Amino acid sequence: MKSQKKPIIIAGSTYKDEKPNDFTMLEGFPETAIKKNAPNFYLDVSSHFGIGKQVSYQVVAQWVANAYKSQGDMQQNHAYIGDKETFRIFDINEDSAISKVTELFERLKNAGFSAKQ
Numbered sequence: 001m002k003s004q005k006k007p008i009i010i011a012g013s014t015y016k017d018e019k020p021n022d023f024t025m026l027e028g029f030p031e032t033a034i035k036k037n038a039p040n041f042y043l044d045v046s047s048h049f050g051i052g053k054q055v056s057y058q059v060v061a062q063w064v065a066n067a068y069k070s071q072g073d074m075q076q077n078h079a080y081i082g083d084k085e086t087f088r089i090f091d092i093n094e095d096s097a098i099s100k101v102t103e104l105f106e107r108l109k110n111a112g113f114s115a116k117q
Contacts, residue, residue, distance in 0.1 A: 008097040009090045014045070014082030023088065033091040038098045041105040046083035058083070 011034065013020060020040070026032040045057035087105075089097055 006094070008093050008100060010101060011088045011090060012085055014085050016082050016084065020084070020086040031090070031092060035089045035091045035093065035098070037095075038089040039102070041087040041101065043085045043087070043108060044083065045085055
């Protein structure tokens with residue numbers, strides 16, 4: 001892409017109570033390679049927020065899946081069963097993406113959505 005403001009593409013996966021898989025690339029698809037010098041980022045999507053802390057990100061994710069039908073296998077699940085998410089930066093991104101994504105996840109951490117690993 002030849003724009004000065006390129007989007008940053010990150011990979012995400014959901015898991016519950018286990019350590020996330022170490023993913024480096026989907027075999028046969030080099031565009032899915034993960035940037036080797038970038039950290040992984042984690043979110044605790046079971047964190048509650050709002051008035052009386054009655055809503056969690058899991059509820060929001062279900063709204064998205066129902067509205068846009070864009071979340072793959074989540075559509076077949078009765079509930080969003082994962083309580084943690086890990087995100088990785090694709091190698092296709094420029095190296096400057098690392099600091100930008102780090103800043104984003106720092107802001108999320110300060111909002112209460114980080115997950116310790």
